[in-house]
Amino acid sequence: MQPTDIELLKTLCGIFAPSGNESALTEFLIDYVKTNQSKWKVRPELIYGDEFQDCLILKFGKPRASIFAHIDTIGFSVRYENQLVPIGGPEAETGYKLVGYDAMGPIECKLKEEEGHLFYDFGRGIESGTDLVFKSDFRESDEFVQSCYLDNRLGVFSALKVAETLEDGLIIFSCWEEHGGGTVPYLCKWMYEHYQVKQALVSDITWITEGVSHGNGVVVSLRDSSVPRRTFVNKILALAEESGVPYQIEVERSGGSDGREIQLSPYPIDWCFVGAPEDHVHSPDEKVHKDDIKAMVSLYQHLMKKL
Structure with a gap:
């Protein structure tokens, strides 16, 4: 990771935005996009306002797929x-x-x-x-970053890095994920009714477990407490294999993400969770391997180009 990337991630981890109180991060993201979009391959349309509460949508070109990244914290x-x-x-x-x-x-x-x-x-x-x-205490070593709120500021960071080269797609920053959700249904409604987008990737952070370890790549989740449609997940796995990016497969019986609300929406939207694994979840000491962060950004870039 470049020093500028570390500084961006550190800044994101230190912004006050617990569930229901996300406006400071929304304002930061709007300012960040407006400041940096001239260096991106495509300048996105920024979509936000009262009808979206504190959520933010970036529209690039002619969208075929979307990235959901929640901006709130515990x-x-x-x-x-x-x-x-x-x-x-x-x-x-x-x-x-x-x-x-x-x-x-x-x-x-x-x-x-x-x-x-x-x-x-x-x-x-x-x-x-x-x-x-x-309280934010961001730490960096040769291999790891460690801080509170890598879940999900790292998912937001990855989406912003993908935005630099994205030509066609939606990046959707959602709220309230950590405390029951609530914004994803109307975001799905807007996405489907305006652009008929039926493919969604969930840019979030998962756990280190007996089957998922540090440094072995980004995680593609086959299931957690929800079960996404296997046809779509198989498509993601085939593209991950094609990309050459290191990845791991996850199968869990618990946990959840914005994917649950996507699945419960009244729209035929397929989804798959793709994210780096972390240790010390939901604590001040969340820990992620830098190679897994690099793999997360690289795989998202490939998936959004191919979907």
């Missing part, structure tokens, strides 16, 4: 007194540093876990309803 909401409620499914260990802001100013506090209940440790009370996220 986190915590302040309840009453010093109580916390999870946003999504974050790991919660005593001592984790959390940041946010309320009407009284910026916040940096510590998480406390006591018998399954979550609290914050701070020098003053925090306004109820305030969102908190893990």
Whole structure:
């Protein structure tokens, strides 16, 4: 990865955007595209506004396929007194540093876990309803990057790198994925009714397991808690083999992504999850191999050209 790529990923990981509170990242993405699109092969049309809430769509040429990448993260909401409620499914260990802001100013506090209940440790009370996220601590070694929120800022990063050379396609940045979803149905409706696009790739991050390891390539998922149509998945596997890009196959019984909502939509849209694997999921220490990031971007470039 180039130093500029590392800086972009580091910046993305540090932007405050828990589920339901994604607007800061949406604004960053709009500014980023407007600033950099003159260097891309095709300048996309930017589609956003009240009818899309905090989602953003980039339309390139004549779309035949789409990339979905969710921009939200897990986190915590302040309840009453010093109580916390999870946003999504974050790991919660005593001592984790959390940041946010309320009407009284910026916040940096510590998480406390006591018998399954979550609290914050701070020098003053925090306004109820305030969102908190893990404090960013981005680390890089020769082989790995490690940070909170590589899930899914790495999926967003990959989509932005694909945008540099994409000629025909849609890149769709969705919201709320970590906490039940909700934006993908209307995004599918718009995509299908405007462009009849019936092919979707989910640019997200998966897990290191007994069958998936660091440094062996991007993961093509055959299933998680949802089961995509095998005809389409076989098409993706054939293109992955053709590309020469290192990849791994995943078969899981749990977990999910925007693919679930695509499958539940009333439109005949095929989907497949394609993403790098990480360790220490949903913690401040998520860890991904640089070679797997490179493979993720390369395979997406090939798939979007061929689909």
